Amino acid sequence: MSGAGKTGAVLVAFGGPRNLDDVEPMFSRIFGSAPVPPPVLKAGREKYELLGGSSPLPRIAADIAGKLKAAAGAGELCLDAAEPGFQFSEPLIAEAAKTLVSAGCQRLLYVSLTPFHSNSAYFAPLEQLRAAVQAPGTEVIAAEPIGLAPEYISATAARLNAALAGAQEPLVVFTAHSLPLDGSEDTKRYDDELQAAAEQVMQLLPEEKRGFWFFGYTSRGARGARWLEPEVSEALPCAQKLGSKSIVVCSLGFATDHMEVLYDLDIKLKDEVEDAGLIYQRAETLGSADDAMAAYIHVAKEALTA
Numbered sequence: 001m002s003g004a005g006k007t008g009a010v011l012v013a014f015g016g017p018r019n020l021d022d023v024e025p026m027f028s029r030i031f032g033s034a035p036v037p038p039p040v041l042k043a044g045r046e047k048y049e050l051l052g053g054s055s056p057l058p059r060i061a062a063d064i065a066g067k068l069k070a071a072a073g074a075g076e077l078c079l080d081a082a083e084p085g086f087q088f089s090e091p092l093i094a095e096a097a098k099t100l101v102s103a104g105c106q107r108l109l110y111v112s113l114t115p116f117h118s119n120s121a122y123f124a125p126l127e128q129l130r131a132a133v134q135a136p137g138t139e140v141i142a143a144e145p146i147g148l149a150p151e152y153i154s155a156t157a158a159r160l161n162a163a164l165a166g167a168q169e170p171l172v173v174f175t176a177h178s179l180p181l182d183g184s185e186d187t188k189r190y191d192d193e194l195q196a197a198a199e200q201v202m203q204l205l206p207e208e209k210r211g212f213w214f215f216g217y218t219s220r221g222a223r224g225a226r227w228l229e230p231e232v233s234e235a236l237p238c239a240q241k242l243g244s245k246s247i248v249v250c251s252l253g254f255a256t257d258h259m260e261v262l263y264d265l266d267i268k269l270k271d272e273v274e275d276a277g278l279i280y281q282r283a284e285t286l287g288s289a290d291d292a293m294a295a296y297i298h299v300a301k302e303a304l305t306a
Helices: 019-031 038-050 057-073 093-102 119-132 150-164 187-204 232-242 264-275 289-306
Strands: 004-011 081-087 105-112 139-142 170-177 211-217 246-250 277-280
Touching: 004 057, 004 093, 019 232, 057 081, 057 093, 057 264, 057 289, 081 093, 081 170, 093 105, 093 119, 105 119, 105 289, 119 139, 139 289, 150 187, 150 246, 150 289, 170 187, 187 277, 211 232, 211 264, 232 246, 232 264, 246 264, 264 277
Parallel strands: 004 081, 004 105, 105 139, 170 211, 170 246, 246 277
Antiparallel strands: none
16 A cells, blocks of 8 residues: 555553563552552462463554454455554554554554453544544544454354363353443443353354353452442352352453463462352463454454445
């Protein structure tokens, strides 16, 4: 394409450290002007140590950006460039925007790696991007989150179907990040979207695998406010009442692996499940797999042609 009117995508997510030295700067950005409580920083660092000293999210976001560029090169998408940009770790959203504008992009496509609408994870970073774009004549276009795109639903159902193979009398447990009930979030919209997505995923399973399912929230924050319920751990007494022998987790609200999946589910929840005498299994997240990319390309096309 010509230098004028180029379009660049910013792949936006919460962020994650590439190494343990990145943990403290990330937490400082999360807390803003407030000091990071030492116990919080210590706990966060210890969790990342358990995960090998880093988050996989920066690598996954870079993979998604690369695959979007490849899709554009193949004529599937009208896009000239793509860069990851994070809320709280490097490269920051503003840095990604600067890179794209410097490359001549006059349209910036906001693509969220968070699959459902929330103020903190979808709308707030969108405003960060808009605030970062100061160049005259530069436009920000927002793609919808991928969570209700048919490609995301079908890819999630395929992962869940694979996880259910051989599972012993399973209870399917869908989960997503909890949100505070303090008025800062449109929790009804968020919950409605997630429940609708879970129902659609279950309908795509083979009939013999459409058993009981439970939806619970995970990773609630430290704020004093009440948070969305039920918590994911409340699936355990439900499973015991049903006579289930295993819990098969579908991390519906998380499109990629990161702390909330690899620690909060695969370590913390897994320990609780096994302490209750049940078997823990989890469907894989979509990451940058080809069927996940179909969902990102879908929402990107819709935004660019609207």
